[in-house]
Amino acid sequence: GLNLLKFGADGFDLTKFRSQVLAVSMFAEKKLVVCDDFLTELNQDQQDNLLKFFEEAGLQNSSDTVVIFYESSLPDKKSKLFQFLIKNSQQWQNFELLTGSALESWIKQEVKQQGAEIEPAAVVGLASNIGSDLWRLHQEIAKLSVYVVKDEIIKWQEVDLLVDQRGFDNDIFKTIEALGRQDKKTV
Template sequence: MLLFVYGDDGFRTQEKVSQLKSAFREKHDPSGLNTVVFPSADGKLIVGDVIQAVTTMPFLSKHRMVIIRDLIDSVKKEDLALWESGLSRTPDSTIVILWESKAVDAIEKKPLFKTLKEQAQVHTYPFPALAGTSLTTWIADRCKSKGSAIESGALRALIERVGADLWLMSHEIDKLVAYANGATITETMVTQLVQANFEGKIFDLVDALSRKDIRATVRMLEEERFAGSDDYYLMSMFTRQIRLLLGARSVLDQNPRADKNVIATELDVHPFVASKLVTQAKNFSLTQLLDAHAQLFEFDRAMKNGGMSADLAVDLVTISLLKK
């Protein structure tokens, strides 16, 4: 049996593999002697070693499990036929999990995926990165599975503060559910318990920049640096936000009536995020945003060439945006 667990949502792929592994251990392999994971400590995927593990009969059990990480994406062209032939001979006694971390579309285009998918006993579990309503649904379902409902306002506040990082989101949900103790999670609870990361605070920073509020801008940057945020990370968030604003501004220039739902669809972001983008994009012209993006590109190149430090780049970008 071949199980494909793949996608760029690292949290959900790992969770699925852990669930499959735990269920297998409980039912077939409490000793752990029939569970093998590749690559091993040396980080290599050697065809002969993996296929031998796949075709070996289980020890004192009816089944064995072989977990192979990032094979589909990394297989060499000259080894493709060997992998196809070897994995096509997977016995009924072996459950093979092909665990891939690249985007769903990228994996499904790979020759090895296409070949192996045609086998008789194949199950696929694609996990694309969540956004929009799929992210909202996942959060609501996650809260429910943990024992609490969540208000729509709380959902919005949670996404604004945490973003689409499911590792962090899962941690915050656990904290909120424990605090709610069976009650519905409210927006007040989120405000009190969930500290916004910089991805969530970037909207507040851009608001301050658009108002030319120097004091608020400097305060927020100082708080992030004091909290340990790396300037390379701050720079990447500036770049991401300017690109999103560019996209929103472009859509609005073409269609002044575009609302948050149109922006959300065009930019593949959550409607809550799109709503903020619509408001903020109206505070900048397309020319201003294009100039800011060009400057970010130049600073990024200077940083990579060693001609500018990350903290200086962040400061210069901030000053430039305050002047626009």
């Protein structure tokens, strides 16, 4: 089995974190611990205490506990906690958002995988209207590929007609939360 623990920087409690991460299960389970924005949102004292915990806990040698740090913005690479994590990580990776020509190349490749072709103006239109949201780009390209007749090129006109230009965030969870708060503007 797998035991999933997810912690956010907002309202972080080291005592709770420590007890849950170090808790031993009756069953032989692996733990996946996800830490959201710890390097960018925790204050210096919290980071220092967390560093001390990781140094003492020895999780870097554990095959039963995997800790993932997810940062929504770039952390301070000079911080002690960041340096410790880099030094003691089995693997780390930085996922950069695609922009410019890399994004346009991705769009062309995705269109090709969908079995269609696209004109340069339509590529630029998709990139500028949607940006680096690859999931949404994939969905819009799939829609455009179905719309154009087989062997026809996706043109700027189809992008303008079919792609929602508003850039709305259709996150169902945010919508439900807004409904619960009776926030009609957000809904």
